[in-house]
Amino acid sequence: MSPQRWNPPEVAPPAGRYSHLAVTPPECEIVFLAGQLGVLPDGTLAGPEAEAQGRQVFANIEALLAAAGGEPRHLVKLLTLISGTEHLAGYRAAQAEAFGRWFPEGDFPAQSLAVVAALAAPEYTVEVEAVAAIPRHPS
Numbered sequence: 001m002s003p004q005r006w007n008p009p010e011v012a013p014p015a016g017r018y019s020h021l022a023v024t025p026p027e028c029e030i031v032f033l034a035g036q037l038g039v040l041p042d043g044t045l046a047g048p049e050a051e052a053q054g055r056q057v058f059a060n061i062e063a064l065l066a067a068a069g070g071e072p073r074h075l076v077k078l079l080t081l082i083s084g085t086e087h088l089a090g091y092r093a094a095q096a097e098a099f100g101r102w103f104p105e106g107d108f109p110a111q112s113l114a115v116v117a118a119l120a121a122p123e124y125t126v127e128v129e130a131v132a133a134i135p136r137h138p139s
Contacts, residue, residue: 017095017106022076065132082113
């Protein structure tokens with residue numbers, strides 16, 4: 001039970017690793033993940049560059065999904081915030097690595113990316129929030 005994702009022929013193909021549409025199955029719970037930063041479990045920054053922070057962001061998302069009983073394949077939508085265009089290449093490298101493992105068939109979740117002036121603190125380069133559709137477990 002994973003979200004159905006597709007790109008209808010009536011719109012241009014995606015410009016990156018995402019699908020235009022994602023629909024959640026009725027037997028799933030919608031789970032919202034707060035924006036994740038490149039911060040390790042001990043609260044320290046994974047590194048100063050966007051690639052290291054991006055890798056940690058995706059590790060955090062994977063850990064949160066597991067805590068909720070889900071997996072990356074249950075992701076429906078991501079919103080990525082990058083603090084400046086100079087961090088795009090590093091983030092994209094981290095995303096390519098994670099998405100290569102998570103979505104080997106290229107069945108990507110819907111996604112938006114915005115370049116912003118800053119995040120919550122100057123050392124943060126990447127923040128990603130997510131929505132997932134996780135199958136309900138019988139009570």
